[in-house]
Amino acid sequence: MDQHNDNNALRQSIQELERKIEEKDQLLRQQESESRQQLDRETALRIQKEGELAAYIQTKEQQDWKKWEKNEAEKEEIRKSHAIETALRQERDEALCQVQNINKQHELERCQERGAQAEKERGEMYNKVCEMKQKIYDAETEIAALQKKTEKTSEEKRGAFRQRDEALKKADSLRKERHEGVRQLQSSSMLEFFVQCQTSLSSKLVSDPDPFQRNPKKATQMVNRFKPLKLHRFHGCEQEQRAIFDKLCNVFTPDLLVFTRLITVIENGERIESITSEKGLEMFLWAHVEGYAKQVFWELPSADKNSTVCEMYGQITVIHYARNLDESIGMTASPGEDSGAATTSVQAQDPVPGSADPKKKAKKDKVSKPDGLYVCTKPGKGRGRNILLFPIEIKPGYAVSRQLIALLKATDTFGEAKLGQPPQPGMHLLWGALMQIYDYMVRSLSSYGMLTTGEVIIFLYIDWSSDATTLYYHVAVPGEPADGTTGAPHDLKEAAFRSAVGQYVTFVLMTMRKCHDMNRKQREGVRAKLTKGDLLPTATKANTGTQTKDSDTNQ
Known part of the structure; x- marks a missing residue:
C-alpha cells in the first residue's frame, strides 16, 4: 500500500514538472515571437529612414547642381561684362590720347605764335634801347659840359646848403618846442x-x-x-x-x-x-x-x-x-x-x-x-x-x-x-x-x-x-x-x-x-x-x- 502511494506521488510530481516545462516552453516561444516582431519593426523603420535619407541626399545634390549651374552662368555673365568694360576702357584711353595729342598740337602752335610775337617785340625794344642810349649819351655830354661850367660855384652852393640845413634844424626844434608848449x-x-x-x-x-x-x-x-x-x-x-x-x-x-x-x-x-x-x-x-x-x-x-x-x-x-x-x-x-x-x-x-x-x-x-x-x-x-x-x-x-x-x-x-x-x-x-x-x-x-x-x-x-x-x-x-x-x-x-x-x-x-x-x-x-x-x-x-x-x- 505504501509502495502504491509513493508511485502515485512520484507520478504526480512528474506530471507537475512536465506541466511547468511545457509552460516554460510556451513562455520562451512567446518571447521569441515578440523579439522577432520587434526586430521586424526596427528593420522596417531603419529601411524607411535609409530611404528618406537617400531621397534627401538626392534632393540636396539636385539643388547643389542647380546652384552650381546658376553660379557658372553668373560667372560667364561677369566675364562678358569684364570683357565689355575692358573694351570700353581701351576705347576711352584711345580717345583721351587723341584729345591730348590734339591739345598738345594746339599748344605748340600757340607757343610758336607767342615766340614769333615776342621776337618781334624784342626787336622793337632793342631799337628803342639803342635810341635811348644815344639820348643818354647826348645828355651825359651836355651834363659834363654843365658840370665844367658849375665847378667854380659848387663850393659856394655847398656852403649855402649847410647854412640852410642848420637854419631848418633850428626852426624845426623851435616848432617842436612851441607845439609842445x-x-x-x-x-x-x-x-x-x-x-x-x-x-x-x-x-x-x-x-x-x-x-x-x-x-x-x-x-x-x-x-x-x-x-x-x-x-x-x-x-x-x-x-x-x-x-x-x-x-x-x-x-x-x-x-x-x-x-x-x-x-x-x-x-x-x-x-x-x-x-x-x-x-x-x-x-x-x-x-x-x-x-x-x-x-x-x-x-x-x-x-x-x-x-x-x-x-x-x-x-x-x-x-x-x-x-x-x-x-x-x-x-x-x-x-x-x-x-x-x-x-x-x-x-x-x-x-x-x-x-x-x-x-x-x-x-x-x-x-x-x-x-x-x-x-x-x-x-x-x-x-x-x-x-x-x-x-x-x-x-x-x-x-x-x-x-x-x-x-x-x-x-x-x-x-x-x-x-x-x-x-x-x-x-x-x-x-x-x-x-x-x-x-x-x-x-x-x-x-x-x-x-x-x-x-x-x-x-x-x-x-x-x-x-x-x-x-x-x-x-x-x-x-x-x-x-x-x-x-x-x-x-x-x-x-x-x-x-x-x-x-x-x-x-x-x-x-x-x-x-x-x-x-x-x-x-x-x-x-x-x-x-x-x-x-x-x-x-x-x-x-x-x-x-x-x-x-x-x-x-
Missing part, C-alpha cells in the same frame, strides 16, 4: 590825460619797504562780521574793462580835447608831497584819482549821445565817510523808485536769523562805515535818488602790499593757511581787509567792491544768484603791463588803460552797466542765510584762547 596849455585828449595822471602822481605813493614787520595790532579786528568762505579769481573782469575802454576810445577820439591841461596835471603833481599816512592816502585818491575820473563821467553824456559806452542815469559821485569806529551804521537799500537804489542809514542792521539777541551783541556788532560809496545820483528830490554801485575801502601799503598780493591765492578756506603750510607773516592784514570790504558789500547788497592802496587795486565781486559765500577778486597794478613785468607799457592806449584813472573809470562804468540787475528780495533772502564770523590777528587769537582757558580753570 601849446599842447600843454590846451585841453588834453583822454589817453594823454590818463597817462600824464599816472606819470605825475604815481611817484607820490611810498611803498612800505618791509610790510611784514608792521604792528599787527593796527589791523582792524573783524568780530561778528560777514565772512566769506571761499576766495576765487574774478575771471573776465579785465576783459569787460578792456571792452568798455575800447568804446571810450571810440567816443573820446585823440582830436577831442576836453580834459584838464597836461601842464596843470604836471604842476599838481609837483605840488603834492610824498604820501606816508593813511589819511593822506585817502585825500590823495579822492582828489587826484577819483577826482580826475569824474571828468570822464561829466563829459561822457555829451560826447556819447547814443549811450554806446553806458547809459548814464545821473551823476556818478562818491559819498565820503570820515573814519569813525565808534558809530554803528549799516548799509540798507531805501524803498525809493528804483529797486537798485541805496542810501546810508543810521538804523541798526537787521539781525540775522538764528543769531543771538542783538542787544546782547551790540558791542560786538558795531559796524564801521566804508571809506566811500560809489553811487549814481539821479536828478530830482526825495528818497531813492542814489543808485548804489559799490563800496570802496582804502588801506595803507602794509595791509595790502604788493608782497602780500603776490602770496594771495584762490582758496576754499578763507583766512586760513593751507594744510601743511605755516601761516605767512602779515597775511592776516590782507585777510582782514578783504573780509571788511566783503562785509560792506553784503550789508549794502552790492555785487561789486573795491579795495585799494593806490599802488594796488583789488576789484571784488559777489555772485548773489549762485554762491554769495565766495568772494571773487581781480588784482590790478596801475602803470604795469598785464604780464606783471616791471616797467610801464610802451603803447599809449595800453598805458592809459593800465593807469589808475583808467582802471577806476572802466570799473565804475562796468558796475554802472549792471546796477539795475538787482533782485533786492532775492538778495535779502540770501543775506539772511549767511553766517557771521571773526577774523582776529594771531596775537589776539592767542590772548583770547589764554583768557578762555583761565576762565574755565576758575570755574
Whole structure:
C-alpha cells in the first residue's frame, strides 16, 4: 500500500514538472515571437529612414547642381561684362590720347605764335634801347659840359646848403618846442590825460619797504562780521574793462580835447608831497584819482549821445565817510523808485536769523562805515535818488602790499593757511581787509567792491544768484603791463588803460552797466542765510584762547 502511494506521488510530481516545462516552453516561444516582431519593426523603420535619407541626399545634390549651374552662368555673365568694360576702357584711353595729342598740337602752335610775337617785340625794344642810349649819351655830354661850367660855384652852393640845413634844424626844434608848449596849455585828449595822471602822481605813493614787520595790532579786528568762505579769481573782469575802454576810445577820439591841461596835471603833481599816512592816502585818491575820473563821467553824456559806452542815469559821485569806529551804521537799500537804489542809514542792521539777541551783541556788532560809496545820483528830490554801485575801502601799503598780493591765492578756506603750510607773516592784514570790504558789500547788497592802496587795486565781486559765500577778486597794478613785468607799457592806449584813472573809470562804468540787475528780495533772502564770523590777528587769537582757558580753570 505504501509502495502504491509513493508511485502515485512520484507520478504526480512528474506530471507537475512536465506541466511547468511545457509552460516554460510556451513562455520562451512567446518571447521569441515578440523579439522577432520587434526586430521586424526596427528593420522596417531603419529601411524607411535609409530611404528618406537617400531621397534627401538626392534632393540636396539636385539643388547643389542647380546652384552650381546658376553660379557658372553668373560667372560667364561677369566675364562678358569684364570683357565689355575692358573694351570700353581701351576705347576711352584711345580717345583721351587723341584729345591730348590734339591739345598738345594746339599748344605748340600757340607757343610758336607767342615766340614769333615776342621776337618781334624784342626787336622793337632793342631799337628803342639803342635810341635811348644815344639820348643818354647826348645828355651825359651836355651834363659834363654843365658840370665844367658849375665847378667854380659848387663850393659856394655847398656852403649855402649847410647854412640852410642848420637854419631848418633850428626852426624845426623851435616848432617842436612851441607845439609842445601849446599842447600843454590846451585841453588834453583822454589817453594823454590818463597817462600824464599816472606819470605825475604815481611817484607820490611810498611803498612800505618791509610790510611784514608792521604792528599787527593796527589791523582792524573783524568780530561778528560777514565772512566769506571761499576766495576765487574774478575771471573776465579785465576783459569787460578792456571792452568798455575800447568804446571810450571810440567816443573820446585823440582830436577831442576836453580834459584838464597836461601842464596843470604836471604842476599838481609837483605840488603834492610824498604820501606816508593813511589819511593822506585817502585825500590823495579822492582828489587826484577819483577826482580826475569824474571828468570822464561829466563829459561822457555829451560826447556819447547814443549811450554806446553806458547809459548814464545821473551823476556818478562818491559819498565820503570820515573814519569813525565808534558809530554803528549799516548799509540798507531805501524803498525809493528804483529797486537798485541805496542810501546810508543810521538804523541798526537787521539781525540775522538764528543769531543771538542783538542787544546782547551790540558791542560786538558795531559796524564801521566804508571809506566811500560809489553811487549814481539821479536828478530830482526825495528818497531813492542814489543808485548804489559799490563800496570802496582804502588801506595803507602794509595791509595790502604788493608782497602780500603776490602770496594771495584762490582758496576754499578763507583766512586760513593751507594744510601743511605755516601761516605767512602779515597775511592776516590782507585777510582782514578783504573780509571788511566783503562785509560792506553784503550789508549794502552790492555785487561789486573795491579795495585799494593806490599802488594796488583789488576789484571784488559777489555772485548773489549762485554762491554769495565766495568772494571773487581781480588784482590790478596801475602803470604795469598785464604780464606783471616791471616797467610801464610802451603803447599809449595800453598805458592809459593800465593807469589808475583808467582802471577806476572802466570799473565804475562796468558796475554802472549792471546796477539795475538787482533782485533786492532775492538778495535779502540770501543775506539772511549767511553766517557771521571773526577774523582776529594771531596775537589776539592767542590772548583770547589764554583768557578762555583761565576762565574755565576758575570755574
